[in-house]
Structure formats: C-alpha cells, structure tokens
Amino acid sequence: DAMVIQNPRYQVTQFGKPVTLSCSQTLNHNVMYWYQQKSSQAPKLLFHYYDKDFNNEADTPDNFQSRRPNTSFCFLDIRSPGLGDAAMYLCATSTIRTGYSSTDTQYFGPGTRLTVL
Amino acid sequence: LAKTTQPISMDSYEGQEVNITCSHNNIATNDYITWYQQFPSQGPRFIIQGYKTKVTNEVASLFIPADRKSSTLSLPRVSLSDTAVYYCLVGDNRDDKIIFGKGTRLHILP
Numbered sequence: 673d674a675m676v677i678q679n680p681r682y683q684v685t686q687f688g689k690p691v692t693l694s695c696s697q698t699l700n701h702n703v704m705y706w707y708q709q710k711s712s713q714a715p716k717l718l719f720h721y722y723d724k725d726f727n728n729e730a731d732t733p734d735n736f737q738s739r740r741p742n743t744s745f746c747f748l749d750i751r752s753p754g755l756g757d758a759a760m761y762l763c764a765t766s767t768i769r770t771g772y773s774s775t776d777t778q779y780f781g782p783g784t785r786l787t788v789l
Numbered sequence: 790l791a792k793t794t795q796p797i798s799m800d801s802y803e804g805q806e807v808n809i810t811c812s813h814n815n816i817a818t819n820d821y822i823t824w825y826q827q828f829p830s831q832g833p834r835f836i837i838q839g840y841k842t843k844v845t846n847e848v849a850s851l852f853i854p855a856d857r858k859s860s861t862l863s864l865p866r867v868s869l870s871d872t873a874v875y876y877c878l879v880g881d882n883r884d885d886k887i888i889f890g891k892g893t894r895l896h897i898l899p
Contacts, residue, residue, distance in 0.1 A: 676832075707889075714876065714889040715833065762832045777823065778887060780832025 675699070676781035678763050684787045685753050693748040693784045695763030704746040705778065706738060707762040715762055721746060750786075758788045793877045798894040807864045809893050811877030814858050822853060822860045825876045827892070833876060837862070872897045 676697045685691040695704065702723050707715035719728045721740045735757070737749040750757055764778040794812040801807045813822070821840050825833040837844055839851040839860070850863040864871055876892040 714892055717888060760830070764832065777835040777838065778825075778833075780834065783830070783832050785830070 676763055676765055676779050678761075678781035678784050680784060681782060682785050682787070684789060685750075686789050687754065688752045691750050691753055691786065693750075693761050693763075693786070695746045695748070695781055696744050697763075697765045697779075698744070699765055699767075699779060700743060701765035701767045701779070702743070703766045704740060705762075705764040705766075706736075706746070706748050707764065708757075709760045709762055709783070711759075718748070753786070753788045755788050758786055760785050793879060793890045795875075795877050795890060795893045797891065798896065800896045800898060801867055802898050803868055804866055807867050807871070807895065807897075809862045809864075809875055809877075809895065810859055811862070812859050813877070813879045816857050816879050820857075820879045822851065822857075823878045823880070823887075824849070824851065824862050825878065825889075827874045827876065829873075833889075836875075867895075867897050869897050869899060871895065 679694050683691060683693065703720060705720040706718045708718055709715040717729050718732045718736055719726065719738055735751050737751065739747045746763060748761060760783045762783045763781040766778045795809065799809065821838055823838040824836045826836050827833040837846055837849050837851045839853050841853050841857060844851045852861045852863060862875060872895060874892040874894050876889050878887050880887055
C-alpha cells in the first residue's frame with residue numbers, strides 16, 4: 673500500500689547531540705512537510721518542500737534543517753537538540769493540483785517521538 | 790489562510806450522534822473546509838472535505854450553511870474508538886500548506 677513511513681518511531685538523543693529523522697513516501701507526491709507536535713498541542717508546521725523548493729516557516733528555529741535528496745525521501749536534522757525540542761515529529765505529503773479544484777489532503781506518517789536527555 | 794475556532798473539548802456517549810461546529814468567519818471564496826482526526830501517538834488522518842451544503846462519506850457528514858462562515862462535522866453513532874482530536878481547517882489549493890488550529894478533543898464515554 674502507498675504510504676508515508678517514518679523512521680525511527682522513537683528516538684532518544686542527548687542534549688546538544690545532532691539527530692536526524694527520516695521520512696519516505698511511496699505516494700509520489702510533490703510536497704513533503706515536517707511538523708512538530710508537543711503534548712496536547714496542535715501540529716506546528718516547521719517547513720515544507722514543493723518539489724525541490726524549500727519553504728521555511730518564519731518562526732522555525734535555525735536549529736532545524738531539512739534535506740530532500742529525491743521525491744521519495746525527506747530528512748529533518750536537529751543540529752543541537754535542547755530539552756524544548758522533545759516532541760512528536762510528523763512528516764506529511766500532498767500533491768498540488770492546478771486550478772480551483774478542491775484542496776488536496778495531506779497524508780501523515782505515524783510520527784517519530786523524540787526524547788532529549 | 791482563514792482562522793478557525795472550535796470548542797476545546799466535548800464529551801459524548803457511545804451510540805450518540807456527535808456534532809462539532811467550527812467557525813471560520815473570514816473564509817475566502819475559493820476555500821474548502823477540511824476535517825482531520827488524530828488519535829494519540831498517530832499522525833492526523835483526513836476525514837472529510839466540503840465546499841458548500843452537505844457532504845457525506847462512510848465516516849462522517851459535513852454540513853455547511855449558505856454563508857459558509859461555519860461548518861459542522863457530524864459523527865453518527867459514535868463508539869469509544871472515536872475518542873480523538875478533531876481539527877477543522879480551511880484553505881484552497883493555492884496554499885501549499887495548511888495550518889492546524891487547536892482542535893476539539895472528543896471523549897466518548899461508555
């Protein structure tokens with residue numbers, strides 16, 4: 673089945689130690705997103721790729737970076753994790769159609785729960 | 790991107806119909822209304838989308854009045870497994886991103 677896969681599901685890192693989260697998709701969607709979701713809060717968009725074009729949200733800290741080497745894969749790099757970066761990180765995909773048709777839905781992965789010690 | 794307002798939480802009982810209303814006073818002409826469901830420790834999942842009047846699928850119905858300034862998600866005969874957070878979003882395909890509001894935490898009681 674076509675899907676969005678995130679690895680690992682659980683990640684533990686130490687304060688200040690770089691960590692990379694990965695996302696892959698078999699949907700062949702041209703847009704990929706990274707969200708951060710803290711406990712009892714709504715998902716917060718960090719950035720997204722429209723094909724190779726990177727779009728950063730204005731309030732995303734510089735500590736968060738992303739790479740998209742090809743259509744299928746997207747990575748979230750946290751350069752120096754702090755205790756406040758402990759959260760669920762969600763990857764999602766969608767496809768953008770032209771014209772005034774309905775909005776395309778986003779397909780989310782299961783998330784990676786990051787713990788910072 | 791239009792802002793949405795939903796109740797923070799709701800309780801209901803198994804077998805009841807649940808209606809969650811979302812307010813979106815500044816919805817634009819080309820905006821669609823989309824609802825997502827999120828279970829604990831999972832990513833959000835698309836439930837239903839509509840533009841006007843009524844949309845129904847195997848999971849829910851979406852009622853949208855003529856002025857489109859609000860919408861109501863209707864879940865028929867809920868079960869314990871419908872306990873989740875429900876997010877209402879508005880936007881159109883010119884936006885290549887969506888912004889989640891606070892959502893409604895629905896708790897189904899036995």
